[in-house]
Amino acid sequence: MRPVTPRSVAVIGAGAGGLVAARELLREGHKVVVFEREDKVGGTWVYNPVIESDPLGIDPSRKVVHSSLYASLRTNLPREVMGFREYPFVATNKTQRDPRRFPGHREVLEYLNDYVSEFGLNELVRFGTEVSHVGLVENGKWKVSSRIREDRVDEIYDAVVVCNGHYTEPRIAEIPGIDVWPGKQIHSHNYRVPEPFRDQVVILIGSSASAKDISRDISVVAKEVHIACRSIKDGTLGKLPGHDNMWLCSMIESVHEDGTVVFQDGTAVCADVILHCTGYKYHFPFLDTGGIVAVDDNRVGPLYKHIFPPFLSPCLSFVGLPFKVVPFPLLEFQSKWIAGVLSGRLALPSPEEMLEDVEAFYLRLEASGVPKRYTHNIVDYQFEYNDWLAAECGCPPVEEWRKEMFSETAKNILGGRPETYRDEWDDHHLVLQAHEDFGKYLS
Ligand code: FAD
Numbered sequence: 225m226r227p228v229t230p231r232s233v234a235v236i237g238a239g240a241g242g243l244v245a246a247r248e249l250l251r252e253g254h255k256v257v258v259f260e261r262e263d264k265v266g267g268t269w270v271y272n273p274v275i276e277s278d279p280l281g282i283d284p285s286r287k288v289v290h291s292s293l294y295a296s297l298r299t300n301l302p303r304e305v306m307g308f309r310e311y312p313f314v315a316t317n318k319t320q321r322d323p324r325r326f327p328g329h330r331e332v333l334e335y336l337n338d339y340v341s342e343f344g345l346n347e348l349v350r351f352g353t354e355v356s357h358v359g360l361v362e363n364g365k366w367k368v369s370s371r372i373r374e375d376r377v378d379e380i381y382d383a384v385v386v387c388n389g390h391y392t393e394p395r396i397a398e399i400p401g402i403d404v405w406p407g408k409q410i411h412s413h414n415y416r417v418p419e420p421f422r423d424q425v426v427i428l429i430g431s432s433a434s435a436k437d438i439s440r441d442i443s444v445v446a447k448e449v450h451i452a453c454r455s456i457k458d459g460t461l462g463k464l465p466g467h468d469n470m471w472l473c474s475m476i477e478s479v480h481e482d483g484t485v486v487f488q489d490g491t492a493v494c495a496d497v498i499l500h501c502t503g504y505k506y507h508f509p510f511l512d513t514g515g516i517v518a519v520d521d522n523r524v525g526p527l528y529k530h531i532f533p534p535f536l537s538p539c540l541s542f543v544g545l546p547f548k549v550v551p552f553p554l555l556e557f558q559s560k561w562i563a564g565v566l567s568g569r570l571a572l573p574s575p576e577e578m579l580e581d582v583e584a585f586y587l588r589l590e591a592s593g594v595p596k597r598y599t600h601n602i603v604d605y606q607f608e609y610n611d612w613l614a615a616e617c618g619c620p621p622v623e624e625w626r627k628e629m630f631s632e633t634a635k636n637i638l639g640g641r642p643e644t645y646r647d648e649w650d651d652h653h654l655v656l657q658a659h660e661d662f663g664k665y666l667s
Contacts, residue, residue, distance in 0.1 A: 394412075
């Protein structure tokens with residue numbers, strides 16, 4: 225189908241989100257430029273052994289390293305669930321590839337490189353080009369200023385799609401007494417390998433997938449690893465079964481000049497390092513909307529369906545804000561919708577109606593006691609969200625096998641196999657269904 229109105233679109237970032245946005249915009253007939261400050265596509269999936277000058281990642285003058293990957297990282301989703309719907313993430317028999325269902329991070333980067341080659345996206349990307357400012361000009365268009373080394377370029381675009389990722393700007397735990405505590409602090413953004421923690425007593429804060437991986441990684445060389453979590457099930461505090469140097473602890477109450485860390489249950493240890501696995505903040509240092517879109521306590525808003533600011537739509541949009549999701553298929557649905565809306569093939573409600581929808585959403589969150597900072601945590605309704613987008617775009621909903629495989633994996637992680645779920649599973653029947661389905665997209 226021919227687009228109603230092809231537009232010139234600036235896509236910021238060439239991670240998974242920017243790449244799928246570029247593909248969908250191109251398919252719809254738009255003219256696309258992808259700005260990427262690094263010299264490779266892949267964003268998060270480009271492992272960088274370098275760590276930032278400030279290991280906590282909060283010094284604004286530090287040279288930012290984009291990716292938060294650690295060397296040992298394997299995906300926490302099976303490849304069948306993780307991949308784009310229209311470009312399945314299947315094992316290939318090319319040399320140097322990782323055929324495992326939960327492959328290492330290099331395999332994901334290779335997959336994204338294959339995606340770029342398959343759809344001819346490389347020529348759309350301006351590498352080494354950082355977007356420094358995006359601001360509204362007349363007629364609803366946007367001025368995009370970018371830097372290649374010392375040169376600054378200003379250009380006008382009909383629309384901007386923001387795909388800059390949200391796992392780079394660390395969020396740090398507030399700890400009473402931290403200013404006088406003599407130990408080292410680091411955020412997981414700057415964790416790469418366990419060696420620096422050899423023979424150390426480490427306090428790791430957090431309970432995310434990365435926190436679990438990193439604590440196990442470190443426990444092989446560290447003297448002791450104490451994992452401090454906010455929410456702990458009754459009776460689970462204490463030594464972790466199967467490990468002789470790992471403990472689950474309550475949250476940190478305070479830290480002291482003599483190196484002691486005191487936990488909320490009154491226990492204490494003398495520690496060398498505090499490792500914050502405490503997540504990330506949304507950060508759009510280049511975006512100037514005159515206050516129409518703001519980040520408030522990690523809520524980016526107001527945004528209709530986590531994508532369009534009602535009064536700047538459709539010419540400004542955000543891809544990839546929801547978290548605790550299966551990212552790639554979600555990025556794909558969001559991008560299809562944006563591309564169709566921009567061409568005028570798909571319609572949005574009026575700005576007033578969109579704002580009303582957003583406000584009603586915020587009220588529902590508040591009424592259910594969901595803190596503002598979890599606005600984009602859609603773990604409980606990610607597939608309904610994708611199905612809604614699919615319906616808007618006239619696509620089939622999320623595959624049943626994908627939903628079931630996702631919940632089988634979650635059960636495997638939380639249930640019997642938290643440490644071995646990447647290599648042991650029972651959902652072989654779903655793998656067969658997935659591969660039957662992939663036949664539609666694989667030539
Ligand atoms: P990113 O991949 O972060 O890409 C953003 C891009 O924007 C980068 O290339 C960056 O250089 C560029 N950029 C930023 N600012 C500018 C600017 N001003 N100008 C120009 N370019 C700019 N997902 C899974 O599906 N499975 C997993 O197992 C998994 N594990 C993960 C483990 C970790 C430790 C982390 C941090 C994330 C993990 N994820 C996982 C989520 C992962 O982030 C997403 O899969 C996906 O990579 C997000 O893509 P993105 O394009 O939104 O962001």
